[in-house]
Amino acid sequence: MAKTHVKMKVNGAEVEGLVEPRTLLIHFLRENLNLTGAHIGCETSHCGACTVDIDGMSVKSCTMFAVQAEGADITTIEGVANADGTLSALQEGFRQMHGLQCGFCTPGMILRAHRLLQENPNPSEAEIRLGISGNLCRCTGYQNIVKAIQYAAAKINGTEFTEAAQ
Amino acid sequence: MIPGAFDYHKPKTLAAAVKLLTQLGDEAHPLAGGQSLIPMMKLRFASPEHLVDVGGIEGLRGVTREKDRLVIGAMTTQHDLLASGDVAGALPLLQEAALVIADPQVRYRGTIGGNVANGDPGNDMPALMLTLGAGYRLQGPGGKREVEAAKFYKGAYDTALKAGEILTAVSIPVPPIGHGHAYEKLKRKVGDYATAAAAVVLTMKAGKVASCSIGLTNLADTPLLATKAAKIITGSSLDEATLKKAVDAARAIMSPAADGRGTVDYRVHVGGIMVARALKRAASVAG
Numbered sequence: 001m002a003k004t005h006v007k008m009k010v011n012g013a014e015v016e017g018l019v020e021p022r023t024l025l026i027h028f029l030r031e032n033l034n035l036t037g038a039h040i041g042c043e044t045s046h047c048g049a050c051t052v053d054i055d056g057m058s059v060k061s062c063t064m065f066a067v068q069a070e071g072a073d074i075t076t077i078e079g080v081a082n083a084d085g086t087l088s089a090l091q092e093g094f095r096q097m098h099g100l101q102c103g104f105c106t107p108g109m110i111l112r113a114h115r116l117l118q119e120n121p122n123p124s125e126a127e128i129r130l131g132i133s134g135n136l137c138r139c140t141g142y143q144n145i146v147k148a149i150q151y152a153a154a155k156i157n158g159t160e161f162t163e164a165a166q
Numbered sequence: 167m168i169p170g171a172f173d174y175h176k177p178k179t180l181a182a183a184v185k186l187l188t189q190l191g192d193e194a195h196p197l198a199g200g201q202s203l204i205p206m207m208k209l210r211f212a213s214p215e216h217l218v219d220v221g222g223i224e225g226l227r228g229v230t231r232e233k234d235r236l237v238i239g240a241m242t243t244q245h246d247l248l249a250s251g252d253v254a255g256a257l258p259l260l261q262e263a264a265l266v267i268a269d270p271q272v273r274y275r276g277t278i279g280g281n282v283a284n285g286d287p288g289n290d291m292p293a294l295m296l297t298l299g300a301g302y303r304l305q306g307p308g309g310k311r312e313v314e315a316a317k318f319y320k321g322a323y324d325t326a327l328k329a330g331e332i333l334t335a336v337s338i339p340v341p342p343i344g345h346g347h348a349y350e351k352l353k354r355k356v357g358d359y360a361t362a363a364a365a366v367v368l369t370m371k372a373g374k375v376a377s378c379s380i381g382l383t384n385l386a387d388t389p390l391l392a393t394k395a396a397k398i399i400t401g402s403s404l405d406e407a408t409l410k411k412a413v414d415a416a417r418a419i420m421s422p423a424a425d426g427r428g429t430v431d432y433r434v435h436v437g438g439i440m441v442a443r444a445l446k447r448a449a450s451v452a453g
Contacts, residue, residue: 027168043208044167044209058271063201063205064275133269133270134356
């Protein structure tokens, strides 16, 4: 099968590779670039575990061909920590608020929450729940994921985070 | 899941895309946002030998006002619709519907053109286009033409698109200021297609329905216009007796498939409920 040359920016670095047109972006990221943070969950565009940020959009990388990402600027979970290696506000929020248990959905959750907070820096609880409605978590029941995103929003906005009364 | 092998083409102009699709024939398929096609290819329900990516063609994305119509380019995404001030002002019904299509990630990629053109009876936008009286702008080897949405759908995945033709835009007459609108969609979960859904656009005058249009999603192998039901409701004050008659008339044209979403009887039953709810809510927001 003839292969196509692709070039894109991933986590700030220019990368390139040879792919079949049918190669899904998630496979290019995981197998060609060894970036295994974005996970393959359902493979049917439902679970959101493969979510990455592409040119300012949250995208399910199992539902896009690598050739479609030619020239794109992509961020995966490997690229979200602060430049000095410390955790980003969202990563810290997930840790502090116990926003993960098995951790499988977490990279997709964090990338989706990242774009949500870029578009809406101070979302309500309902907006957060709507915003992550394309990401499934089978462990947490979402409560602590919502708190983790609220924690991150507060940290980024420089406001105080208070957990809602139970 | 790996899709079947195909050759990838990314033309820069509409003319080049039409030429490619015409030359390659049945083995070629246009690729817009890919949010329906790629899952279908992974499941091997579709295995085109050629994909013609129309994402690189300038001028297919965006919302423009042309006199009394809103023209939406085929590559405009559901996310774009939700972010558009023009859509919010003139066609809030589209935003209401876009918000119940798929999920946030899919809405960043999924396009209005793909949604209306692929002929999936589960798609939400086609019934809205029928309800709004929209037209589809097509470009093919024989030039440009416009087809009414109401005449576009022939069957499941069977549309008026001819070989080599691409849908380039939808053109929607802007409803009058103060019109009432609602899209009621019953679905099992976020991201699901409708078990049954109904769109309503109406105008009210002195407490009575002055004009009314009702569209139905996923209740037959094509989107439907419930014209008889709309006629019954027009002139009424949406009293319970008239509402029941209209719902019965709408149910009479429904012929959904039995599937994981329910039996035929169930889907017709809830289809009627969606019609009643959409009518009531549309009337309540009409100015």
